[in-house]
Amino acid sequence: AQTVTQSQPEMSVQEAETVTLSCTYDTSESDYYLFWYKQPPSRQMILVIRQEAYKQQNATENRFSVNFQKAAKSFSLKISDSQLGDAAMYFCAYRSPLSTQGGSEKLVFGKGTKLTVNP
Amino acid sequence: EAGVTQSPTHLIKTRGQQATLRCSPISGHTSVYWYQQALGLGLQFLLWYDEGEERNRGNFPPRFSGRQFPNYSSELNVNALELEDSALYLCASSLLPGQPQHFGDGTRLSIL
Numbered sequence: 001a002q003t004v005t006q007s008q009p010e011m012s013v014q015e016a017e018t019v020t021l022s023c024t025y026d027t028s029e030s031d032y033y034l035f036w037y038k039q040p041p042s043r044q045m046i047l048v049i050r051q052e053a054y055k056q057q058n059a060t061e062n063r064f065s066v067n068f069q070k071a072a073k074s075f076s077l078k079i080s081d082s083q084l085g086d087a088a089m090y091f092c093a094y095r096s097p098l099s100t101q102g103g104s105e106k107l108v109f110g111k112g113t114k115l116t117v118n119p
Numbered sequence: 120e121a122g123v124t125q126s127p128t129h130l131i132k133t134r135g136q137q138a139t140l141r142c143s144p145i146s147g148h149t150s151v152y153w154y155q156q157a158l159g160l161g162l163q164f165l166l167w168y169d170e171g172e173e174r175n176r177g178n179f180p181p182r183f184s185g186r187q188f189p190n191y192s193s194e195l196n197v198n199a200l201e202l203e204d205s206a207l208y209l210c211a212s213s214l215l216p217g218q219p220q221h222f223g224d225g226t227r228l229s230i231l
Contacts, residue, residue, distance in 0.1 A: 046222070
């Protein structure tokens with residue numbers, strides 16, 4: 001079974017600076033999807049960025065980018081020019097492709113990293 | 120475009136009772152997913168419905184069940200409630216299986 005590990009329960013960053021959140025995962029599959037979700041105090045999980053394992057190019061969405069290291073099974077999230085609105089719990093998630101036997105569409109989540117942004 | 124909507128926002132029950140949680144997916148989305156976010160346990164996959172059928176379920180007892188209606192909305196039913204069922208229940212939907220999942224605000228279920 002796949003597992004996702006976020007080793008940083010809490011992180012803090014100064015406004016306008018850059019922060020990197022770590023995520024590692026364990027899988028025997030060669031094709032899969034990785035996601036970062038943000039959950040502010042309002043509770044709604046918001047998709048931040050996604051990465052397909054077959055793509056070597058790291059995904060980027062505005063101030064958010066990932067460093068995907070497939071061999072190391074690492075998927076870190078970099079937030080540039082941090083803003084107060086970035087404060088939230090961040091969850092890393094893994095999903096098997098549907099084509100995989102037993103591919104189930106379920107997301108496997110890490111425990112989350114609480115990000116605080118200091119003014 | 121309206122997002123995933125869940126009701127009620129908060130539900131208070133006692134042990135042994137039954138709870139029904141509701142979810143309306145984003146318009147046009149056919150797949151609905153349910154997750155449990157319990158304190159200290161993180162987010163765990165509960166159920167996946169697509170085109171009215173249960174496609175997969177997580178490692179939860181049978182007293183957790185649900186269904187998906189012809190309009191693609193969904194219900195999660197939890198019977199014989201136990202204290203450890205207290206959690207935030209999140210519903211997500213996707214346009215098709217394989218597409219990114221978009222979440223609602225959740226229903227906070229509290230068991231007294």
